[in-house]
Amino acid sequence: MSKIAYIDNQPFEMKDGETILSFIKRNSGEDLVPTLCDAPNLDPYGACRVCSVDVALKSDGPVKAQASCHTPVMEGSYIFPSTPRITKLRKNIVELVLTDHPLDCLTCEVNNNCELQTVAAKVGIRDVRYPAGKNHLDKKKDLSHPYMTSDFSKCINCARCVRACDEVQGQFVLSMAGRGFDSHIIKGMNTTFNESDCVSCGACAQACPTSAISDVFESKSVVPQEKVRTVCTYCGVGCNLDVAVADNKVKSIQAPFDADVNEGHTCLKGRYAFSFYDHPDRLREPMIKKNGKFEEVSWDEAYDFIASRFTEIKKTYGPDYIAGISSARCTNEENYLMQKFMRVVIGTNNIDSCARVCHSPTAIGMQRTFGTGAATNSIIDLQYTDCMMVIGANPTASHPVTGAKMKQVAMKGKTLIIIDPRKTELTKYAQFHLQLRPGTNAAVLNMMLYYIIKEGLEDKAFIESRTEGYEEFKKEILALNIPELEKVSGVDRNLVRDAAVAYASAKNAMSFHGLGVTEHSQGTFTVMLIADLAMITGNIGRRGVGVNPLRGQNNVQGAADMGCQPYQGAGYLDLKDPEVISKYELFYKSPFPKEIGYKIPEMYDASLNDRLKAVWIIGEDLVQTDPNTHHVKKALEKLDLLIVQELFMSETAKMAHVILPGASFLEKSGTFTNGERRIQRVNKVVDPVGNTKADGQIIVDLMNKMGYPEPDYDPAVQLKEISGIVPFFKGVKWEELGINGKQWPVLEDGSDTEILHLDTFKRGKGKFIHNAFKETAEIVDHGKEFPYIITTVRELEHYNSGVMTRRTRNSRILKEDVLLINPEDARKNSIGDGELVTVESARGEIVIKAKISDEMKSGVMSTTFHFPEIMMNVITSSISDSEAKCPEYKVVACRIRKK
Amino acid sequence: MGKKLLLKNDHITGIQGYDVYRREGGYASVEKALKTMTPEAVVEEVKKSGLRGRGGAGFPTGMKWSFLAKPPGVARYLVCNADESEPGTFKDRYLMERIPHLLIEGMITSSFALGANTSYIYIRGEYYYVARILEKAIDEAYANGWLGQNILGSGYSLDLYVQVGAGAYICGEETALLESLEGKRGNPRIKPPFPAVAGLYGCPTVVNNVETIAAVVPIVNDGGDEYAKVGIGKSTGTKLISASGHINKPGVYEIEMGITVEDFIYSDEYCGGIRNGKKLKAVVAGGSSVPILPAHLILKTSAGEKRLMSYESLADGGFATGTMLGSGGFIVMDEDTSIVKNLWNFTRFYHHESCGQCSPCREGTGWMEKILHRILEGHGSMSDVDLLWDIQGKIEGKTICPLGDAAAWPVAAAIRHFRSEFEDYIKNPKNIRDVKHYYRLNNLVEA
């Protein structure tokens, strides 16, 4: 039986537990009841009382004013949202609020887009009956921060900012201090934004109904009609952004509340770090290096040059002497075109992408165990899980919106297990922190599997019905030498056991992993062990469980999906299979290369061995970001043709023969696929700056130049082609993606998939594969001589090589790379905080500033590689994952001395 | 002499200590409940007694107890509200200071009834010295086996702690009290959920006033029916009244509900009449927040019947001509009292004590104080009285917690019954000078 309540005597069906406000909004429109302290992404607060409505419990019963935002609808109640009594009440309350608010609307940044102003107008306030009294209008503005601003004379004490800081970001920087009329918002211990621990996520500014908290871009001054919705390019979360644009310029960015992915939230990169796009440093014209100097040329000249050189090299040496590196920063359509160019136009499988250096082991490891190399579940599953296990990932810095959600879940009492050499921010919220020595993930995961079996916590029914290879696997696990594993990992076996028990006994347990898993010599094997853990405990195939890689780049999932890897074509079809080759040949109506191509690290070796002559790189700074810089440089120097398609003059671009200026994500359309397999629409916000072009158009132009007819870059067109060859894109249509996109596999009828492997695995049965711990060669070969381990990480403020974020105000917040060093190690080496340290590995040495911190255990150090000044990768090694060739950035044996 | 149930032994020497208290029959209710009754049976007796919350709202205690959610495996809490902060109220301090073991005994019996194994007494910070008295009594109770594990071999265990506040009237509101007890700012919570479902640490919780919990002792000892025989109608039992103001004998009196207001004010057993032979002008009968009544309406109802000291009789006539028993803070004002200035004093109090969460209260209490101050400074205008009326109407019932009501009612009542006095001040500002320095200490005059 449906339950009924009445609005102005009209009956409407009500939902259980629904508030009066949502009941009214659902049935009588969003704008009928004005509100001030209510916000779409915050819990009801009930403090402004502007949302009051009259409620009678029966027809013609006595009415009582109730705050609709938090009061549940009572069955059979009669709600009167706008009686004269209520209208007057609202007017008087807002009038009271206005007695302590400056009446300078006309000069205020949010004039015409201010919630207080709107509500005041709506309730019909003409003037305020109170004389000037004691107020807070003399409060000083805070302009200390690169992004955040405050002017608390405009504060109406609705606490939306405080709640956003607590409930959305979980940072607890803002609070209400004082009491009553003296209550006021504070930052930290009553300091400024700049001095506080603010992470500049901007949630407070977006939440503030006035301009009491805002930002330097005055993002709240823009009405929705002047906004374009697109997808952020700074990580695999895939936040939707509302970009305000005027006169073909980006003004500011906010996070839309109706975005499934980020629900009105985003981080400082997504919200504020956009000004790189028209930075004076942007490459604006094609350039060819002539006599050692870059000269601007026309597109045609650049295309002709490239086409003739490619043709020549192909003719002289063969197509396999040419390679392409596509970009996980680019759209699906562009990646698709790039692999098509290499395979069909050039005729080689030498196509790879930066997925190689991040999640290639995930793809391989999960394909081998489950059959699909992608996250099994969705971020929304965090709402349903009882236990989160985070391995080798620092989501609050690298995937901030997901990290913030994890904090909220942990604060609600859900179990959190962290396996990481660093005391990451999340460890503060964790029940278990397994602070292992870098490079020993496999050891710790093996121990966990051991204890789960020992304690009899396996999900026998799941193992029986859904998996294979368990008996053999179990034997190998039970034969493990636990004391030895305890010793190598440095994690107490009891702690490992307790964490294993917590994971195995949770009703629904979800694992997340990042590059701290993949960027190791045992990366793929570690991913398999994570999959083993999920299978042995039956945590696959429903809400709140699964194995969920936290994808590093915005479209790293898509780059792999589209076939930018040398051994699988578009849609992960295995190129070793002759039937697959025939399928592609039929589809492209063209011969298709049969030899497996080079992975990126293999390209360097090939070049040094004279087996590779030309490389076209899109959007990747190999010199700064790939390991063992000297080796990379040598390999690139040896090439006859190096084409770099970039936004800025990166370290790699400097070595190029031809530079092609690409367009940034703000200047083009297409789709990105986020870490939960969600294909979302990227919409062009502004025209490409200068003479730049969308990467996809550049590829298309070159295809045509090389004699292969290809229509102009248009996501709708390319998506249609993709849907014809990539099986899990079958039902994807540009015009049907909507504002929230679709999660693949998308079936022909357009329906999509939140959770994979529901009843059966993609490969049929899930396969248990045991992989024993093996010490990395880096430690075996160099551990004695270089006794410290350095591991590379990222910080919240910058994105990878930093080419974009360093050209925004983010560089005022985080100015340099530093070496995090444990106090004990610092003391032993007489290194003081802020002093320069020489860090030396078997490959080379760098000089870097020390920051003493207990974030790292003794013997382990960490640093970032956001700034080219340091060139951290001079010291990293060429060792890579045995299966996927993902470099081992995370373990570098080194020694240190004070400079 | 009326019947005494709580304070019958308050003048016995040494009653503060455990030995004398026990000698006089203390802790019998714990023995009776734990040894011979089920928790449900204790709740049943409290229901039968008709006991109503003594903190101010007067909600039936037995009913409040029966609302307590009991999900399996979830702790339940009893929290005693000893945050006595309503101006004019000091009975709980008297009780705790004089007979601390009575509260401890009531807490044990009540906690048993509710199935709470940890209970807290939240006492206002200013009563720090009283907290020490309670802590001493608790130590004695532990030492004598009334608290701790397996009390009297019954299998029931209880830990009891005293928690001090730090100066905030709002923490007398039960959800603000719980927030404060959790170590937070005393901001009242939105309801639902009610504390009976999600209270302290999100667990089912009952919050009861000191006097309410103390009354459980005689109820269990003598039975709910016996308790219900005392008093009048639905106002069963006795009530502690804090009498203050212009009377000859201020102090705490335990009255049997149903005596007349006139008796209470004028008889020598209680207040002993108005000081200095002055005439009665007005009474605030239940703590500063209840409506003030002029002499004729406090002594008799509008129907001309004698007003009684009971929930029902004091409320007779609604807010138009009646008031409330409230916390029993009985403030008496003589003929020389300025109602306007008294009201300003009250509004200043509520402005000072508003937590600041709800906009009507945060801003409105300030404006009420400001407007009254303006009138008292001789700058009032006639529209100010209407504005005051308007503001109080926008606060009453329009806030998360009842502090809004508490701030609004005194303003409404003062205007309702003494409007001419406001108008007189506004028309003849010089009259204010006469009251400005009226309030002097006895036998002391200094300009």
Place this chain on the structure above:
Amino acid sequence: MALTKEIRFNDETMALVQRMMKRYPEGKHKSALIPILHIAQAEFDGWLSPEVMDYVASVMKIQPIEVYEVASFYSMFNLKPVGKCLIEVCRTSSCWLLGAEDVIRHLEKKLNIKVGETSADGMFTLKTVECLGSCGTAPMMQVGADYYENLNLEKVDQLVSRFKAEGKRKSYTDQPEPRSL
């Protein structure tokens, strides 16, 4: 204003603080914040400096802002330095009806300070407070742990002289003076 000693609880106080945090269920020790702030205020010169609040946060393993937001809410916590004797005169309701204003004016004159100020010698701070639940013994004032009731100006004079002579800091957490009941 420099503190007279290092911000650190002595062993005995620290033991008490640790005991207090154990009065609450696992993970709910933040409940002890207000009682611990009382102890900290008494220990460190009668007020809660930012450093003291930081210290309390570190002892309790909570964020400093959690301490500050709470400390600033409650009127008994002083966020600015106060004299050794903080004299708190009730100004509400019955106390006011019975002469609180005279007590306040008298103290202002006697101590040569206004309400809210501290005497030059750092001995007295005068503060008015709302109802202290002592209406039947009005007017009254609180100094440290003690209530001084049924005041008249003579009594006020005597008390001030006594406090001056004793020269001791008064705290809420002091052992109260004996009271006649």
